[in-house]
Amino acid sequence: MRRPAILVSIILFLFVGIFVLTIRFDIEGDFEGIYLLQGANGKLLEIKDDVLLGEYDRVIVKKDLPWLHSLFDNEPAHNRNEPHIKLSWNRNAGHGFIYNRSPDGTRFVICLSRFQDSEGKAPRGIFIGGGLPYSRYEESTVQLNETGVAFYNGARWFHIWCNANEAIAGGSSPEKMVFPSSWEFLGSKIHYDTSKKVMLQSSHRVLLDGVPFQIDRFLIYRAGDQYFVLANRFKNLSEKPAAYFFVYGDEPWVGDYGSSGGNVGWVQDRQYYYEALIDPYKYSFAGMFDRGNPIVLGEKGPYSGMANFIEWVGDIKPDLVYFSNKEGKVNDESARVPLSSRDNRVMFLQWGPRLLAPQQTETNVMAIGMASKGATGAQPVKPDIRIDWADMHYIMTNQ
Secondary structure, three states: OHHHHHHHHHHHHHHHHHHHHHEEEEOOOOOOEEEEEEOOOOOOEEEEOOOOEOOHHHEEEEEEOHHHHHHHOOOOOOOOOOOEEEEEEEOOOOEEEEEEEOOOOOEEEEEEOEEOOOOOOOOOOOOEOEEOOHHHOOOOOOOHHHEOEEEEOOOOEEEEEOOOEEEEEEOOEEEEEEOHHHOEEEEEEEEEEOOOEEEEEEEEEEEEOOEEEEEEEEEEEEOOOOEEEEEEEEEEOOOOOEEEEEEEEEOOOOEOOOOOOOEEEEOOOOEEOEOEEEOOOOOOEEEEEEOOOOOOOOOOOOOOOOEEEEEEEOOOOOOEEEEEOEOOEOOOHHHOOEOOOOOOOEEEEEEEEEEEOOOOEEEEEEEEEEEEOOOOOOOOEOOOOOOOHHHHHHHHHOO
């Protein structure tokens, strides 16, 4: 009698072992549904309760459970005749999205860390990019224009920003960039979550040239705005001076996801059709404008006329701002290199090297968003940026 029991135990043990070795469970408390994906990194299959941008093509079977996540995801009270915000944020996983609805039928969406990067890893914290959960899309297929930062004008979605390309590096080794998915995630907080205002924080730690730095990121968004404020607070945790580089940028694909066609650079008083360096002291913002580049053969449109912008706020300005066809490489405008890449016309900001004394902290602040359309053929119109200095004081002083 004992031999059959032992045999059954061995079979069960082997079955469980094979099950564990071939299937990965990734349940993070998002409660969006149950999704069976093709496996990655040596696993045959993967079971998840949410799906990120970059994983959609691996989905085999899905069962959305909107009633389940609604039990845990309450919407703040609001006046339907006023713009109002719905925040969905997973504190432990460090991802989510902000969804603004306005009474005129327009919508503005900010997705945060809902994507996998080029290394197949997902960042955790306040990093722009990704798509809405499957169950939140209104059609049966994913709408890629409704990813990253996106705007709905009452008729269709427009892509405004893609997954942000950012990294930090040590002052002595700028070539050794540390990307967000490799930053140690220390956790996140929700400071405000009302129908009128959202304020989030995520905290991170990185090692640069052997020196530990802490990075606290804050995002502030107010109902009805078509931009948000992003603050990055850097602290040298060591007992010796240390320097860092920080870069932030994007190939934003303004207008329609997947294409840089038609995107040119713009600042307050002009447009850029060639790669160029921008003076961060002469100008306080720069952006990309989907209007067609007149010097690129065959680029005739029609184009959406949508535009985005990044404004640098305060005294800690970027040391380098540029438009280019490739990250980390730029020609002066005098070289006459057209902004012509079909999918990689980029705008980047770079700070550094920035030297911090032991335990010193400093914060850079950006406003990132969408500009309104000007008259036909005219410059886009950047919104006036409202900064609540009480929020800034909190960011600067609460550590």
